[in-house]
Amino acid sequence: MQTTTSSSGCSKSSCGSSAQQMAHLPDSIREKVHNHPCYSEGAHHHYARMHVAVAPACNIQCHYCNRRYDCANESRPGVVSELLQPDQAVKKILAVASAIPQMTVVGIAGPGDPLANPERTLSTFRALAETAPDIKLCLSTNGLNLPEYVDEIVKLKVDHVTITINCIDPDVGAKIYPWIFWKNKRIRGRKAAEILIQQQQRGLEMLVERGVLVKVNSVMIPGVNDQHLQEVSKTVKAKGAFLHNVMPLIAEAEHGTFFGLMGQRSPSHEELQTLQDQCAGDMNMMRHCRQCRADAVGMLGEDRGSEFTLDKVADLEVNYAEVMEKRAKVHAEIEQKRSVAAVIPLQKITRIKRQTRPVLMAIATTGQNVINQHFGHANEFLIYEGSSEGVRFVGIRKVGQYCVGTDTCGETESTLQQTIKTLKGCEVVLCSKIGFEPWGELEKAGIKPDNTHAFENIETAVADVYQKMLESGLLAEQISEVA
Amino acid sequence: MAFQIVEKCTNCWACMPLCPTDAIYEAKPHFLIDAKKCTECEGHFADPQCASICPIEEAIVNQFGVPLNALGSLTGIPPEKLASAMAEIQAR
Numbered sequence: 001m002q003t004t005t006s007s008s009g010c011s012k013s014s015c016g017s018s019a020q021q022m023a024h025l026p027d028s029i030r031e032k033v034h035n036h037p038c039y040s041e042g043a044h045h046h047y048a049r050m051h052v053a054v055a056p057a058c059n060i061q062c063h064y065c066n067r068r069y070d071c072a073n074e075s076r077p078g079v080v081s082e083l084l085q086p087d088q089a090v091k092k093i094l095a096v097a098s099a100i101p102q103m104t105v106v107g108i109a110g111p112g113d114p115l116a117n118p119e120r121t122l123s124t125f126r127a128l129a130e131t132a133p134d135i136k137l138c139l140s141t142n143g144l145n146l147p148e149y150v151d152e153i154v155k156l157k158v159d160h161v162t163i164t165i166n167c168i169d170p171d172v173g174a175k176i177y178p179w180i181f182w183k184n185k186r187i188r189g190r191k192a193a194e195i196l197i198q199q200q201q202r203g204l205e206m207l208v209e210r211g212v213l214v215k216v217n218s219v220m221i222p223g224v225n226d227q228h229l230q231e232v233s234k235t236v237k238a239k240g241a242f243l244h245n246v247m248p249l250i251a252e253a254e255h256g257t258f259f260g261l262m263g264q265r266s267p268s269h270e271e272l273q274t275l276q277d278q279c280a281g282d283m284n285m286m287r288h289c290r291q292c293r294a295d296a297v298g299m300l301g302e303d304r305g306s307e308f309t310l311d312k313v314a315d316l317e318v319n320y321a322e323v324m325e326k327r328a329k330v331h332a333e334i335e336q337k338r339s340v341a342a343v344i345p346l347q348k349i350t351r352i353k354r355q356t357r358p359v360l361m362a363i364a365t366t367g368q369n370v371i372n373q374h375f376g377h378a379n380e381f382l383i384y385e386g387s388s389e390g391v392r393f394v395g396i397r398k399v400g401q402y403c404v405g406t407d408t409c410g411e412t413e414s415t416l417q418q419t420i421k422t423l424k425g426c427e428v429v430l431c432s433k434i435g436f437e438p439w440g441e442l443e444k445a446g447i448k449p450d451n452t453h454a455f456e457n458i459e460t461a462v463a464d465v466y467q468k469m470l471e472s473g474l475l476a477e478q479i480s481e482v483a
Numbered sequence: 484m485a486f487q488i489v490e491k492c493t494n495c496w497a498c499m500p501l502c503p504t505d506a507i508y509e510a511k512p513h514f515l516i517d518a519k520k521c522t523e524c525e526g527h528f529a530d531p532q533c534a535s536i537c538p539i540e541e542a543i544v545n546q547f548g549v550p551l552n553a554l555g556s557l558t559g560i561p562p563e564k565l566a567s568a569m570a571e572i573q574a575r
Contacts, residue, residue: 057497058538061557067538068493083494112495119500178559181536184501184528253568258558261568 029242032159032213035104035331036136037300044288044300045367046334048103050096051110052089053082053295054120058112059144060180060196062166063258064219064249067112082295083111086124088310090131095313096297097132098323100304101330103297105160107138110294115145122149125156134324136160140217144180144196146203154210161207162245163200164217167225168235170194175224178258201239208240215243215286220267220275221259222249233279244279245286248272269383270425273394287395299367301380301396356475358387361462362397362423362447364431371453371461375434381423384458386466391459397422420445428465430458484546485521486531488514491542498533498543507533516543 037044058067084092096103106128108114114121125137138160139153146163153161167173173193180192187195207214216236218229225232233244249266251259258264267275276285290301298304362381364373380398384391399419416438423429429447432454442449453461469475485506488498492513499507499514504527506520516533523545524531534543534551540558541550554562 056495057536058495059497059536061538063559067495112497116497179557181497184532184535185530186535253571258560261560261564 028211029213033242035334036138036160037105038107038138038215038286038289043104045369046102046338047105048100048297048299049105049107050093050103050297051107051292051294052084052093052124053111054084054086054089054124055108055110055114055117055294056083056112057116058110058142059116059182060113060142060192061178062142063176063178063264064221064251064260066256066260068256082310084310086120086127088314089124090127091316092308092310092313093128093135094132094318094320094323095316096308097135097320097327098318099307100298101323101327102299102334103135104331105136105138107140107160109140109162109292113142113144114139115141115149118145118149118152122152122156125158129156131320132324134327138162140164141203142196143200143203144182145199147199147206150203150206150210150212153207154212158212160213160215162215162217163204163241164219165197165200165204165232165236166218166221167193167228168197168201168232169228170197172225172228173197176221201235204236204239204241214241215245216241217245217247217289219249220246220272222265222267222271224264226267226271226275229275230278233283237283242284243286244283245289246272246276246279247289247291250291268424269395269397269422273383276395287393290396290398356388356470358385358389359428359466359469359475360385360394360426361428361430361465362426363458363462364429365458369458370455371430371458372432372455375429375431375438375449378431381426381429382458383426384462386462386469391462391466416441420447423447427469430461430465484523484525485518486516486523486533486546486551487518487544487548488516488533488542489544491539493539493542495538497536497538501532501536503527503532 033043035043035047037047037049061067093106108121108124121139128135128137137156137158139158140162141164143163143165146161166176170190170193173196174190177193177196179186179188180196181187182192182195204214204216216232218225218232220226220229229246233246236244249259249264251257251264251266253260253263276287279285288300292300293303293305295305296303297308361384363371363384364375364378364381365371366373378399380396382393383395383397385394399415399422420441426447429442429449430453431449431451434449434451439449450465453464488507490513494513499509503524504520504522506517506522507514508517531551537543537552538557540552540554540556543551545551554565
């Protein structure tokens with residue numbers, strides 16, 4: 001039986017970006033992302049990451065952000081519980097590196113902008129490069145100050161940078177960024193967006209020139225930049241970004257953001273997936289992003305930050321030489337496991353030959369690439385698509401996270417009803433177990449619950465279910481109805 | 484003549500390194516401005532630096548207590564909308 005302590009969201013061998021999509025990347029890049037949980041297709045099942053919140057200041061305002069960042073109960077970017085000084089951050093990192101040896105990456109992502117706090121960010125990296133050379137460094141920035149710090153970033157061997165690029169058209173930008181702080185002035189409107197876009201693009205070019213890996217994050221905002229992001233994807237790919245992560249806008253009134261309070265809606269799962277698929281023709285897309293907090297600790301999809309608060313790590317003495325040895329051993333074991341896992345044949349998939357419509361299936365899993373979770377215990381579902389092309393991972397849907405109790409959901413709505421709403425568009429739910437009531441409710445909503453594939457490999461099970469649907473004429477029927 | 488940081492401050496540190504006279508210092512529960520040192524950036528910059536980067540409306544005020552960034556001026560959220568949204572959320 002799977003224990004819940006290792007719960008890490010998903011454990012799928014090719015989620016995120018698919019193997020073929022990564023194949024075009026040069027070996028040097030593939031080697032760099034191999035054990036980065038946020039960037040590599042397979043790594044996030046094995047390796048953990050942490051963010052340290054050393055960068056409180058920001059130099060721009062985004063309409064999806066509220067600068068009152070301190071909240072323990074929210075899980076979204078830009079939110080932290082405890083701000084750290086660089087020396088405290090290093091302490092915390094060494095403590096985590098020792099307790100969670102599979103933690104390979106430290107990122108600075110806020111809660112403001114790392115490069116609006118250059119001294120704090122760079123001194124944290126400097127100290128780490130010296131004490132813990134086996135830890136990879138990365139940072140996530142809005143790009144405004146990026147060109148100025150590119151050389152420093154290269155010098156400190158920060159090998160991954162994420163730039164949030166929501167637009168390349170200043171008219172679109174003016175609807176996302178009310179102001180920026182630039183050359184000692186607050187600049188507003190289109191002019192502000194123009195400067196920001198210019199700096200982001202220049203920063204991207206400079207990093208690529210110097211061999212630093214660049215991922216681009218974009219927030220999909222319906223009616224604002226959704227029509228525009230395909231162009232963004234093409235542009236940043238042409239400039240050398242290696243991965244594009246299109247994330248859904250998070251906007252709830254209680255977050256106090258402009259978009260939240262003004263009633264700007266978030267994209268539906270279908271809209272997000274459609275856009276990601278449209279961009280995928282041009283660009284390597286990321287699908288497993290969990291939109292982590294700026295102080296998250298652990299595997300993607302889990303947060304162990306509360307185990308490593310300042311009061312718990314302040315007096316901890318870590319002998320890093322010893323820790324590094326232990327870590328190297330753990331990493332070697334993981335690599336051993338991965339090389340074995342990589343050869344799992346997917347012959348089942350090749351049985352699907354005819355041109356049939358794709359089917360979305362939701363998977364309840366705690367990890368290890370296995371259907372091993374009770375429907376009622378899942379706080380996120382992995383969404384897979386079975387089609388005549390084969391099986392592919394298309395995304396993650398969290399349940400009961402952002403919309404509990406808001407009036408858009410209706411106060412009387414049960415968690416079950418919310419979950420069912422979240423699974424809209426899926427035709428099958430694969431889980432290890434499921435209660436009587438949810439079984440009936442799911443069926444009523446046109447979603448078929450299936451616990452007969454408990455503890456099976458996810459891809460194999462999805463291929464199996466798709467094949468059975470095909471054989472029983474479910475797919476053909478649908479096609480004739482549509483046609 | 485001096486500005487003042489008041490209780491709305493969220494301690495984001497953005498203003499401190501920008502002050503040309505080092506008048507801003509960390510304090511509890513929020514950052515403060517040393518009135519003896521603050522020149523309101525006169526002779527240094529066209530705009531007061533702390534108020535130009537501060538993301539929080541009404542967090543910095545002038546000698547008359549008037550906010551340098553009025554409600555709604557930074558987020559674009561109309562004050563009447565903010566009040567109603569807050570009332571609604573707090574009533575839950």
